[in-house]
Amino acid sequence: MKKIFGITFGGVQRKTLRLVLLVLLLACAMFTGISLYQNRQLVRVVEDTRTEQQTSISTLSSQTMRAVIDGSLTSTTQLQAQLADNDFLEITRNLYTLQSMAQSLLEKREDVIPQPVSPPLASMDGASAAYVLTEEGVDYTQSELLGVIAHLSSPMIAMHSNSEKIDGCFIGLEDGTFLCVDEKAAVKLDETGRPLSFPVRERPWYTGAIEADGLNYTDVMPDTFSGRLLVTCSIPIRAGDELLGVVGLDVVLESMDDFVSTSTEGCYAYVVNSNGRVILGPEGGGILAEEIDRQSDLREDPALLELLALAQTKNTGLRTIDLKGQAYYAVGAPMPSVGWSVLNIVDQQLTQQSEVQMLADYDGINQAATAKFEDGVGKTRTLGFILFAAVLALSLIAAYISTKRMVKPIEQMTKSIQSSSVSGKLFEMKDEYKTNDEIELLAEAFADLSKKTKRYIKEITEITAEKERIGAELSLATRIQAAMLPHIFPAFPDRAEFDIYASMDPAKEVGGDFYDYFLVDDDHLCMVMADVSGKGVPAALFMMASKIILQSCAMLGKAPAEILTMTNQAICSNNQEEMFVTVWVGVLELSTGRLIAANAGHEYPVLKKPDGSFELFKDKHGFVIGGMDGIKYKEYELQLEPGAKLFLYTDGVPEATDAGNALFGTERMLEALNSAQDKAPLEVLKTVRGAVDGFVQDAEQFDDLTMLCLEYKGSETRK
Amino acid sequence: MLNITKTIEDGRGTLSLEGRLDTMTAPELEQVVRDTIPGLTALTLDFAKLDYISSAGLRVLLSAQKQMNKQGSMKLTNVNETVLEIFEVTGFVDILTIA
Numbered sequence: 001m002k003k004i005f006g007i008t009f010g011g012v013q014r015k016t017l018r019l020v021l022l023v024l025l026l027a028c029a030m031f032t033g034i035s036l037y038q039n040r041q042l043v044r045v046v047e048d049t050r051t052e053q054q055t056s057i058s059t060l061s062s063q064t065m066r067a068v069i070d071g072s073l074t075s076t077t078q079l080q081a082q083l084a085d086n087d088f089l090e091i092t093r094n095l096y097t098l099q100s101m102a103q104s105l106l107e108k109r110e111d112v113i114p115q116p117v118s119p120p121l122a123s124m125d126g127a128s129a130a131y132v133l134t135e136e137g138v139d140y141t142q143s144e145l146l147g148v149i150a151h152l153s154s155p156m157i158a159m160h161s162n163s164e165k166i167d168g169c170f171i172g173l174e175d176g177t178f179l180c181v182d183e184k185a186a187v188k189l190d191e192t193g194r195p196l197s198f199p200v201r202e203r204p205w206y207t208g209a210i211e212a213d214g215l216n217y218t219d220v221m222p223d224t225f226s227g228r229l230l231v232t233c234s235i236p237i238r239a240g241d242e243l244l245g246v247v248g249l250d251v252v253l254e255s256m257d258d259f260v261s262t263s264t265e266g267c268y269a270y271v272v273n274s275n276g277r278v279i280l281g282p283e284g285g286g287i288l289a290e291e292i293d294r295q296s297d298l299r300e301d302p303a304l305l306e307l308l309a310l311a312q313t314k315n316t317g318l319r320t321i322d323l324k325g326q327a328y329y330a331v332g333a334p335m336p337s338v339g340w341s342v343l344n345i346v347d348q349q350l351t352q353q354s355e356v357q358m359l360a361d362y363d364g365i366n367q368a369a370t371a372k373f374e375d376g377v378g379k380t381r382t383l384g385f386i387l388f389a390a391v392l393a394l395s396l397i398a399a400y401i402s403t404k405r406m407v408k409p410i411e412q413m414t415k416s417i418q419s420s421s422v423s424g425k426l427f428e429m430k431d432e433y434k435t436n437d438e439i440e441l442l443a444e445a446f447a448d449l450s451k452k453t454k455r456y457i458k459e460i461t462e463i464t465a466e467k468e469r470i471g472a473e474l475s476l477a478t479r480i481q482a483a484m485l486p487h488i489f490p491a492f493p494d495r496a497e498f499d500i501y502a503s504m505d506p507a508k509e510v511g512g513d514f515y516d517y518f519l520v521d522d523d524h525l526c527m528v529m530a531d532v533s534g535k536g537v538p539a540a541l542f543m544m545a546s547k548i549i550l551q552s553c554a555m556l557g558k559a560p561a562e563i564l565t566m567t568n569q570a571i572c573s574n575n576q577e578e579m580f581v582t583v584w585v586g587v588l589e590l591s592t593g594r595l596i597a598a599n600a601g602h603e604y605p606v607l608k609k610p611d612g613s614f615e616l617f618k619d620k621h622g623f624v625i626g627g628m629d630g631i632k633y634k635e636y637e638l639q640l641e642p643g644a645k646l647f648l649y650t651d652g653v654p655e656a657t658d659a660g661n662a663l664f665g666t667e668r669m670l671e672a673l674n675s676a677q678d679k680a681p682l683e684v685l686k687t688v689r690g691a692v693d694g695f696v697q698d699a700e701q702f703d704d705l706t707m708l709c710l711e712y713k714g715s716e717t718r719k
Numbered sequence: 720m721l722n723i724t725k726t727i728e729d730g731r732g733t734l735s736l737e738g739r740l741d742t743m744t745a746p747e748l749e750q751v752v753r754d755t756i757p758g759l760t761a762l763t764l765d766f767a768k769l770d771y772i773s774s775a776g777l778r779v780l781l782s783a784q785k786q787m788n789k790q791g792s793m794k795l796t797n798v799n800e801t802v803l804e805i806f807e808v809t810g811f812v813d814i815l816t817i818a
Contacts, residue, residue, distance in 0.1 A: 512774075533775055578778055582809055621808060621810045623813050624809050627814065628814060
């Protein structure tokens, strides 16, 4: 028993509780393990799914975006390029027309009557008008060429007024004169109304065309007078090999400017000329601001080189290029008539914004869901722990109560058994032990055992008492038997004629041997040596009867043969158990030394003549007493001389056995007798006894040991 | 120690004894004789290997002889000198048939 928190726990309870605790802990560990595993799996699945979905969204989105951009940007660029090119196509056609007209006029100038031209007038302003300007110090009236060219004034005015895109139409000549058609005559005059000088042959469009020896476009630049964005296209006029001048048209770029300026942050449109320089770009320059500022060749950038090279001839389609470390979509389309290209560049990040936003939104939703899930898991875990604790506590209490209930009958049984062992009361079956299980069986077994033990103790007590009683009775019987035999020595202190000594040592408490001697009358001593078949109480009882009958018969003064015959008759009449007794009986006439004896199956007597040694006397034998009815016994007569000795014994002497089952035998007996042949009967018996003990040593005394020795001293002594 | 070998044939029984027939072993022979004797017309006791016989053994022989006298005959065979001497001393030679 063990006390914990004041509650007593028995061994069975402790073991059961331990078992319950173990099972619960194992179950809990298992469930925790499984739930943790599941949790982890779930988190992994969510994570994987998230990644997959994001990848999928991202891929799908970028593919979609690319498709959309590809479609729109490519076509837009194409359209822009075509529209712009159309304008230039028309203008170029006009320019060529004008050039050929000028060439044909100049080739036959001798035949052409010069047409007058005037310098610009303030009144000309606001409508298409032709006027002349000159380089510093040149007199246009001296020019041979100008008057010829002036014939083109009308077609030039028509050209100018018919096209919104043509801001001005002019022809510069090698002699420093300049025929111009536009609506801005007033700005060519100084404050005094005199025309400003115009360095015609230094203008870029003039030098550019000569240098190109063909169609040339200048850079885009604001108009000298109006500030509008203009580009001048020009072409030289030759008569044969002789350069005579340059025809030029100022083209308003407003329409192109429209789509270029539609550029927004991250989405830029450019017009690039054949030299790789940006002609038009968004305000601020956009992504290519630096290149525009430096007026550098875009083809220096290898990414753009390829694109621009391709864009010279055809629509490039949507391409992805790397600019300044960032990815851009780019589409280029050619403007064949001018050799330019339209370039649209779109920041991929811009196109990916929706995707990024979508991913972010999706991620947000995902994270919210994960957070909710984790929150839920946490709550479930907490709830699980609380539940487990509750289940544990309840289980332990339940186990405690159930084991208590289970163990209670056992405890009561233990108490009951302990108290019954003290009080000696019977352990009884009670209702509380009837649990319908092993406890009931145990209780039944205890009750049974208790009853049996009580009965057994009672029996043992009785048997012990009986044994003690028998022992006491036997010890009393031993004394009675011993007392029945003559046992006071010297037996006849007043008789000098003889000395007699006898002893009986029964193998058990009582024996079947006996000796007897008594004076039948003053002159006759009767001696008896007998051995009842068997040993112990039956032999002793038979011996008592035999002794009394023998003595009674002898006391009648009968002769030994008759004594035996009478005794046999008496015993046989009442002998159911086939018991018998061997008897030697002799009557010694003390006065004469005449001994008359009869032997009923007893051992041979041993005689010693006065001057001789002890010797067996092989007398006549009759059958044992009690064996057969109606036996007649014979007697014989011996003459004892004074000094003669007679030794009688039972078979216990010669048949004493040592540990090796060897018999003592008559030889050893005679030897022992002769070693003490001259001694008194007491000494003779002691010597024989000593010899037997020395022979037998530690072996158990097997038979009764009975001896008698008579020494006849003669009647003379008495007289 | 006493070993008893029993053979019965046509109402004729033979008991061969080996060892000592004394107070301790006599009851064994008595029991065997009591079980064997009913219905026997002849009983032979073979004493060839019997070393010793005590008065208790003599009693069993007497009892058996008396019983066999009523229903047939009993004889002893191969009696050795020691045992024969005991028979002579006790006068049993007069009532037993010793072959």
